Amino acid sequence: MKTKVSAREGWFDANPERPRLIGSRCRSCRSYFFPQEAFACRNPSCGSSELEDVPLSATGTLWSYTDNHYQPPAPYVSPDPFVPYAIAAVELADEQMVVLGQVANGVATADLKVGMRMDLVAETLYADDATEYLVWKWTPAASSERADRSRP
Numbered sequence: 001m002k003t004k005v006s007a008r009e010g011w012f013d014a015n016p017e018r019p020r021l022i023g024s025r026c027r028s029c030r031s032y033f034f035p036q037e038a039f040a041c042r043n044p045s046c047g048s049s050e051l052e053d054v055p056l057s058a059t060g061t062l063w064s065y066t067d068n069h070y071q072p073p074a075p076y077v078s079p080d081p082f083v084p085y086a087i088a089a090v091e092l093a094d095e096q097m098v099v100l101g102q103v104a105n106g107v108a109t110a111d112l113k114v115g116m117r118m119d120l121v122a123e124t125l126y127a128d129d130a131t132e133y134l135v136w137k138w139t140p141a142a143s144s145e146r147a148d149r150s151r152p
């Protein structure tokens with residue numbers, strides 16, 4: 001079995017059971033940043049340099065989405081020929097921030113609706129002989145959908 005690691009070292013905890021994005025939180029004003037901010041808080045009225053790494057929420061609300069028809073630049077690894085994919089902007093409620101991510105394999109923009117709940121998942125971006133490199137993706141929250149359907 002291949003080892004699974006994050007393709008974005010430090011951005012993303014690729015634990016397949018419970019994938020989480022890693023952001024920064026300002027100790028002073030409690031603002032969140034993603035990707036991580038290493039040196040100083042970006043809140044112009046704060047400017048503290050006391051930042052800590054924190055796992056971000058793994059669910060959010062779909063804020064916007066789009067189809068990407070352009071091959072992203074390296075180090076992004078794309079299938080050849082390039083296959084367009086959907087990108088979701090998901091708002092994390094606790095952190096009050098929007099995180100962009102590819103939409104999970106098999107999910108089309110037709111499956112998406114602004115305002116729906118989205119879950120963070122880990123999917124393989126590419127692999128070599130020993131290792132699978134994972135990235136985060138967004139997928140419509142299965143649990144809430146199932147709950148809706150089971151209602152009489």
Ligand SMILES: [Zn+2]
Pocket residue numbers: 026027028029030031041042043046047048
């Ligand atoms: Zn701050």
